[in-house]
Amino acid sequence: MSKFLKATVATCVLATPVFAEGYGLGREALPEEIQAWDVDIRPGGAGLPEGSGDVWTGEEVFADYCAVCHGDFAEGVDNWPVLAGGFDTLADKDPVKTVGSYWPHLSTVWDYVNRSMPFGGAQTLEPDEVYAIVAYILYSNDMVDDDFVLSDENFAEFEMYNEGGFIVDDRAETEYTIWRKEPCMENCKDSVEITMRASVVDVTPEETAEEEAAAQVEDSTQVAAVAEDAPAQEAPVVAALDPELVAAGEKAFKKCSACHQVGDGAKNRTGPALNGIMGAAAGQAEGFKYSKALQAMAEEGLVWDEANMTAFLTKPREFMKGTKMSFAGFRKESDLEAVIEYLKSHAE
């Protein structure tokens, strides 16, 4: 900051008088409005609401809302951020930058979880849930014991591992002094060799008709294989739903609700709305942009019958290579069964 102020331009700007008289536009913000929007948390915890959360509650809440993308142990699913581990890797090639190894302030974790998470359901967590999630993230980083309780009272005491790991932009001293000079125009070096070619790495996206067709063939093979494995379908019967199972499904559906809505007024969010999904042909939610993988399987006639839905929700990415759904799959058969029953209860 002080460095920045040394710049003469900046000093001039501040020296220009700021006039008090205005245009009389806008209206005064009400305290309730400021309270609703001004929720940022500062280093040290300024701005935190009263509340607390322990590691074990955090584990449950994390499993419900966060594990879909970040993994049960905050290890990160696919390309989603890893939140735990990576200590002492920052000087290595490909450093692992996690909450534990890299983030300099605990306030940032609370602030971000509270305002921006869960993905597709932001700003819905209660303060105690946020405290619990943050406590669990610390636990998953081995930074606290399992009996740790985080609250607005002990928040400021907490020191992050990499708190001292940052320096303010020093390019003016370390770079500009070297690179502000007369440019060389001739004989700037003795020889030039190509040392690396992008074509060798070959990661540039290509859109070709051939490749898309090939991918579709691959997908359709999968559909066929799944169909063979699936038990022969009985004629559709409107079976009575088990209310207990539906209730259990509603609970288990929490895992899905970060991305999916179901019920009255359900809309497409990160995932499509799921009303009437059981028994429906795949890819039918109006206005939802499905993955190419799902579109291809839908074209092959994929129907969300119980067998296909079970296979999909057990291992989504195995059933549908290239699916946009980031969920890793239900581990408990009872949860899966319940969610399917719950979805059945939301027919069109």
Next chain:
Amino acid sequence: MSDPTQTSRRAFLRGSAAALAGGAATAASAGTPDPLITEVQSWASGLGEGVDETPYGLPIEFESDVVRRNVPWLTADPISSINFTPIHALDGTITPQGCAFERHHSGAIELRKEDYRLMINGLVDTPLVFTYADLERFPRENHVYFCECAANTGMEWAGAQLNGVQFTHGMIHNMEYSGVSLRTLLEEAGLDAAGDLADKWVYVEGADASSNGRSIPMEKALDDVLVAFKANGEALRKEHGYPVRLVVPGWEGNMWVKWLRRIEVMDGPVESREETSKYTDVLADGTARKWTWVMDAKSVITSPSPQAPITHGAGPLVITGLAWSGHGKITRVDVSKDGGITWETARLGKAEEDSKALTRFYLDTEWNGEDWLLQARAMDETGYIQPTKDQLREVRGENSIYHNNCIQTWHITPDGEAENVEVS
């Protein structure tokens, strides 16, 4: 020529010279009369579309390959991701909104002007709420600025990786913004309550689910930051923050908060996620730079390049590209054809007053099938010369993601193709 819509996109993306050479060759051979001239063509005889056909037009179908593209393996989900401006196919300096890169963290939301509110609170004399209509009643300014994502060229740190200038340098756009200076709005709320402004900050925050927020020192906030509601003369596109976004000239794109909903005057930075865990630069020893806001001088040749190969054979060739600097004006761009041994100065096709805006450069030259290692090197009004990748690595190591403003090399082969390479 076959129907362009049927042509494999591979031809455009890899820039197969052969796929495009046919038409050019016909026009150039003088022996036989060109039927396009000697015969009456359908468009010269029949009728085109009426004025009631297209209330708001898209580019003609023949330009359908000039689109934003993304790199699927880069991110976990296209909703929190980035795409790239097709700079290989554009000229001049203004980026049309419809193909200007997008980066969002929770998707491009739809927020009506009627539902738009902007709050200014914190260390101000009177916390205020503005509607969209209120903003339009403040004195307005127009400025052209580039917006570059700090991660532009970030995938190239470890070596030449992506074969296309759209992918290596396409996280940039350049628009003419209309809006109100942030200074005007802060003055409206009154800054007496803030006391000494030298150590004050403003925190700016978006209305979308990501609630992207960044802290900006008061000096910058009072200098040239704009609260913009029009770009290139029309409303912002939803993917660029409709109805209102922040414009932070010369500074990294993440600070240009879209769907701007709140400005808080503070006595220190928030240290939000996007200014600690992201948009910080890990150096070789593991320490990280923070607050690296300014985008240093950078340039790149957009044609010829892997997606825009030389298709016309030997003879006159226009080498063109873009240069920009977050420190101000571009004063000079040099081009090398031999990988940096010798350089010649390019012609700037620019308006003199452009500062913190894209500058177009041209080198009108001749190519006769030589092997070239083509590079561009920008210089800005502070005398800063764009460094090589090796120079950057020497200072920063190889673990950075952001702020890679190195000199780019394209290998032009005798068949006119171009490839992304790294040279010694």
